[in-house]
Amino acid sequence: MPEPEGRRRRESVRGRLAVGALIGLLGFAATVQIGPGRDDDDFASLRGVELVELLRSVDAANDRLAQQVDELTRTRDELLASRDDPDEARRQAELSADQLAIVTGSVGARGPGVRLRINDPDRQVDAGLLLDVVEELRSAGAEAIVINGTARVVAQTYFLDDDGGVRVGGREVVAPYVVEAIGDPQTMTDALEFRGGVLERISSRGATASVTAVESVSITALADVRSPEYARPDPRQDASAP
């Protein structure tokens, strides 16, 4: 089919232009699709199935990480618990030191209590009776006891009859005796005053005694603390002691 030369050329140019335009479109589209402006985190182009897969893998990773968090938290708690809190330990130690100091009479003490005054003009009150008074006070919960303001009564204190009075733990006390005890005033008063109790026994011997509850008893006398010569702490029982 013969065609005029000019028309053929025009068509050829038009065709080539169209081809160039289409290839240009391809390059443009490919560049846009691949291009650096594309966001890889864009899930809009993903299909439902892929999204479900992605969600599942994220869920699994989430579970794994949560498990890891749990384990690490447990480890941290254990470490924190195993490390002794130094402040708390010191506080406990100071507390027990205070308790022991009062029990052994190595420090002064102050608190509510009773004051028992025994007037004994005929010297009828002996060491045994005084010890009965102390025992009665102890069973009523006395925490610190002092006689005549000078003789602190502790576990090692002994009572002995002496010439002029009573020897209490190495100190001589003379009538009138004043026994001061820190503890619950009501309980100790009842313990001393009950019928047939220690006060009646004092009266029956011809002495007079009176108990008064005192708002604040101040004990300044200290017991002589001796280092034990034979006894030593037993480390095996130390830890299990209540």
Next chain:
Amino acid sequence: MIPVAGLLTGIALGLYLQPDVPLWLQPYLPIAIVAALDAVVGGARALGERRFDDRVFVISFVSNVVIAALIVFLGDQLGVGSQLSTGVVVVLGIRIFANAAAIRRQIFHA
């Protein structure tokens, strides 16, 4: 010459403008690109065999792109979009490889 100039112009435009792909076009654009690539490789083979025709190229290019997009669209409507897309890419890939093999034979006679 003109096709090469067109390709360079298109790439330059794409790099320069960097437009966002519209949402409705996003599932179709990759498939359309592969389909167009198939047409271009086919055209290159025809060129090597000295039977290249502008009309045939334009028609095959446009029809390739349109049909590929239609198939993907149909697949999305049927709920098998991803499978059909894969199928289209496989078929077009086979065609591209076949055409590339023909070009290779012409150039290297191997």
